[in-house]
Each structure stands twice: as structure tokens, then as C-alpha cells.
Amino acid sequence: MTVKAQPAYNAPSMSPTGLFLLPIPPNQQSPAATLISYISRSFPAELLPTFYLDHRLFVDTSSLLPNADLSQRKFTSILTLSHTPLSTFVGTSLPKDKSEFAEQASPVTLITIPFTAADTFTQLIGTKLQPQWMHRQSLVVENGMALSLRDGEWIVRIGDLKTPSRANQPSTLRAMALEVTYNASGPAAQDLETGGASIVSTEDETLVRGFSDSLTEAAGISLGNSRVLFRNTQSNRSADTVDWDLANLYMDMLRGNRA
Template sequence: MPSTGLFLFPVGPNQLSPSSVIISHISRSFPAEPLPPFYLDHRLFVDTSSLLPNSDTSLRRFTSILTLSHTPLKTYVGITPSKEKGQPLEQQPLPSTLITVPSTFADSFTQLIGTKLQPHWAHRQSLVVENGTALSFRNGEWTVRIGDLKTPIRPNQTVSNVRGMLIEVSYTPGTLETRREDSVKQENTNIFVSVDKENATIIRAFLEALTVGTGVSLENSRVLFRRTNSHDKEKGGSGAVDGALATLYMEMLRGGRG
């Protein structure tokens, strides 16, 4: 199973995203094979009881509806469990409930929650990555996805809708043959395995090497690590359901929202 690091670099209202600079630098400096474009669609809901006056926002629950280019035929729906009072937000556990629906039903499912379940859930935020870049390095040992994280454009909006830059780095050590064998063996499980310190350090070092000279510092990013399934060019874009990858993105995109 690959070790995956997900990096989020905030972009201020009056700042330009560095994604184009990074992609241009990589294309000039490193041999890489292009993969299908990277995109995502994330819709976040919060429980309405946490919006009441004097409610404890630290106990807030979330529902995420997520579609990823890695597995374009599926949309993930994750609901966070109840938290113990006093538990820090950043220590919130992974979703206790994670299901998938056909991606063609994502809009109708979102509408269902926003209308029929409106007494229980309120829409909080929508974020998208459109036409991002995905690259494969060293015959699939490394996969990098880069995209600008945006909010939907509003009428008469004058400021940029870019909220950050996402970079996903997946590391699958071993020979090409062993990586293929592991890819065949991987199953649809919701077993979440953390990345050890050694592999996390390797991932950081690889991304630092890719971005050196671009003015981008990893110190300015928020990063999460997890073991995930493989989603490379030989998957043909359909992709096996990957609960670990979905919750990694949900946790990052939910962030510290209260």
C-alpha cells in the first residue's frame, strides 16, 4: 500500500496560487509521465444543533460528500462520530460511517441532505479542484497531484475564489512488478493505517526536491499522512473504492472549521 501525504498551502484573498509555478518548474526539471487530470468536489454539512446559541462547537459533527478523480465512478459520504466533551477538534476521529454512492447521484444526494434532512444538517462549505495536474515519476514509484482549491464563484464576485493549493504525494516503494502485485491484492477496506516517521520524512524530502527554487516552503503547509490504495495509470481511472484516501481528504478539507 502506498504511503500518501496530503499538503494544503493556504492562499490569501490577494495572493496568487503557486501551483502554475510549481508545475512549470517540474515539467522543466524532472522526467514525469502525465496522468488523467486531478479534480475533486467536497460538500460539507454540520449538525444544526451545534449552530444553536450557547452550543458547544467542539462537539460539532460533520457530513462530507466527496468525489475524487482517483475513483470517478464513486462519491464518498462520511459522517463523523460524536465527540467527547473537551476533546480537541484536531483530535477528532475518522468518520465512523463511510459509504459510497454512484457519482452520478452526488447532486441528488446533496439535495436530499439539504432539503429532507435540513432540520438535522446545514450546508457549511463547498470546495472544488478543477483540472488539476497529476504526474507519475520513476515508473509509478511516486505519484503527485497538484490543484487549486476553490470555492464556487458567486455572482458579482470581485476577489479570487482560490482558498489554497493541494499537493498529494503518494510513495509506493519496490520494483514495478511488486507494485503491480500489491495493486492487484489491495482490497476495499476501511482499515486506516498511519504512515511511519521514515516514510513521512521521505515524502517530505521528495516534495521539497520537486519545489526547490519555486519559493514554496513546506513550513507554510498543513499536512496529513495515511496509507492508501494505489491509483496509478494502470487503473484506467475507475479505481477501487479507497476509504482511507477519502477520509484523508475529508479530514484535510474539513480542517478546523467550527
């Protein structure tokens, strides 16, 4: 099994991306179809490859003991995304320095494996490493929609986040996932040269949030109760591009959905 480790930082062309997770209460329908219908009617949209994700979360068993310090809880995520279909990301969070603020994300060690090895790797953690790691949650988006708007200026991905169906256990709808990327052409989104290049500027965050709100509010959907994270991600990626910032964005969001 080939494993690719995260390389030293090498600044590519970046695009500010917002990831929104809107919780869906039990016995309520997802607004995803309504939002997709509105966008399709209101914009000349180009259909992109189907949006999907598969996220498997493990937690270290020591943090489940009585009186354990939850701030030091570690997670391992196994993440497959339609954006980078040839690779599966494996990320393990490191314990926080106790001097860090509680709201700061834990640092993550991130590698990739071939997507064909995801099931084998999951089985390895769930069996051979079971004394150290316990399966916490699996979430999937299946058959989501990805659209390019305004000649690629905006990329929107929409899908229902669910628990996967298993024997005698039906799938459960958890949230609507909305990813919005602004493919800006100005210097603010390209050729960033600092180690903080993944951090979205206040101006770009406001821009992405404003566009997202304009779409959802016009469709009669409120994002007021949603969780949202922002990250600069690679623009114009190919199928074999490894976008570490994109993986971190999704892992941070999906870990937080359970942590």
C-alpha cells in the same frame, strides 16, 4: 440509488501519501503553475488523468446554537475525487469520546454512492434534512495536474482549491493542494495486516515530506505555512477501486479547513 458501505478491513498494497494544503492570501496568485513548470522541466514525467475534487460540507445545526460544545460538532462530507471517478464518498463524523485528545480526528461512518447521484444526494440533505444539517462550505479543484515521476515511484497531484462560482458570486481561491504518494516496493508499504494500516510510519512520513520539500523549495515555494496530513492509501488502484483511506485523508483535511 446504489449505496456501498465500507467493508471489514482487508489489507491491500498500500502507499504512504502526504496531502499538503498551502493557504493563498487574498489578491495573491497560486504557486501551482510555478511548481508544475519546475517539475515538468526537471523530471521525465508521465501525465496522468486530470486531478479534480468536489467537496461539499454540512454541519449539524445543533452545534450552531449558543453555548454548544464545539468538540461534539458533527459533519457530513460529500466528496468526489478524480482518483476514483465512478464513486462519490459520503462521510458523517461521529461525536468524539470526551476522553479523546482534542487533536484526534473524529471517527467517520463512510459509504459510497454513484458519482452521478452526488447532486441529488446534496439536494436531499439541503432540503429534506435541512433541520438537521446546514451547508457550511463547498470547495473544488478543477483542471489540476497529476504526474507520475521516476517510472511511477512518485505520484504528484497539484491543483488550486477554490470555492465554486455561483450566480453573482465569483470563485475564490483558497489554497494550493499538493498530494504526494510514494509507491514503495518494500514491505513497509505492502501487505499491512493490522487495523492501523492507514497510519504512515515515521520513516515514510519523513521520506514523503522530504521529497515534497525538495520539489517546492527548488521551485522557490515554501510549505512552511501549509497544513499536512499523512495516510497510507491504495497503490495501483483502478477506476472502480474504492479507497476508503484516501477519502478519509481528504475529508479530514477539508473539514479541518473549515472546522
